[in-house]
Amino acid sequence: QVQLKESGPGLVAPSQSLSITCTVSGFSLTSYGVHWVRQPPGKGLEWLGVIWAGGSTNYNSALMSRLSISKDNSKSQVFLKMNSLQTDDTAMYYCARANRYDPFDYWGQGTTLTVSS
Amino acid sequence: DIVMTQAAFSNPVTLGTSASISCRSSKSLLHSNGITYLYWYLQKPGQSPQLLIYQMSNLASGVPDRFSSSGSGTDFTLRISRVEAEDVGVYYCAQNLELPFTFGSGTKLEIK
Numbered sequence: 001q002v003q004l005k006e007s008g009p010g011l012v013a014p015s016q017s018l019s020i021t022c023t024v025s026g027f028s029l030t031s032y033g034v035h036w037v038r039q040p041p042g043k044g045l046e047w048l049g050v051i052w053a054g055g056s057t058n059y060n061s062a063l064m065s066r067l068s069i070s071k072d073n074s075k076s077q078v079f080l081k082m083n084s085l086q087t088d089d090t091a092m093y094y095c096a097r098a099n100r101y102d103p104f105d106y107w108g109q110g111t112t113l114t115v116s117s
Numbered sequence: 118d119i120v121m122t123q124a125a126f127s128n129p130v131t132l133g134t135s136a137s138i139s140c141r142s143s144k145s146l147l148h149s150n151g152i153t154y155l156y157w158y159l160q161k162p163g164q165s166p167q168l169l170i171y172q173m174s175n176l177a178s179g180v181p182d183r184f185s186s187s188g189s190g191t192d193f194t195l196r197i198s199r200v201e202a203e204d205v206g207v208y209y210c211a212q213n214l215e216l217p218f219t220f221g222s223g224t225k226l227e228i229k
Binding site: 045050094098102103105107109110 | 171
């Protein structure tokens with residue numbers, strides 16, 4: 001069955017960088033895009049960006065200078081990298097599957113990131 | 118960017134009765150192909166969001182037919198008939214007509 005699972009560092013100091021991995025199963029990254037969405041504690045959902053099946057990317061313009069999304073199709077993994085972290089980057093980070101005009105039909109369980117010294 | 122607007126809380130409803138949740142977009146979500154790219158997601162407490170409705174009015178797989186959705190190009194309503202305890206959570210509308218994809222701020226379903 002389709003599954004997505006995020007893994008990340010949990011705690012990062014301000015101004016540092018982070019890398020979160022989304023490992024997928026039950027589908028191929030050459031057939032589906034994977035999106036990143038985050039949710040600060042007690043707040044709503046914010047779309048961060050996507051890597052499409054063909055490998056091209058799109059980013060939220062508010063964050064694109066700090067974001068990078070890449071993938072390894074052979075390992076079924078998608079990577080989110082963000083630099084210059086601040087406390088307001090503290091959030092639950094989700095990956096979700098969707099092609100261009102499709103809904104996010106499968107989501108990972110999320111990984112919590114806390115930015116704190 | 119397309120702004121999606123939702124009220125923070127629904128009108129309180131009694132279990133077994135109907136509930137409505139509204140969403141408004143700052144731009145029509147009707148594509149030239151006739152499809153309206155409006156989605157509804159439910160985030161139950163402590164869980165990831167789950168898809169309820171896609172392309173404004175289509176029920177996602179496994180979603181009870183107590184859920185339905187309708188609307189115009191910019192104004193949308195999610196209806197829940199015979200509300201059950203398992204329906205509690207935050208309901209988000211979202212659009213993917215244009216990048217960046219955007220979500221509403223979420224409406225928490227209030228039970229009396």
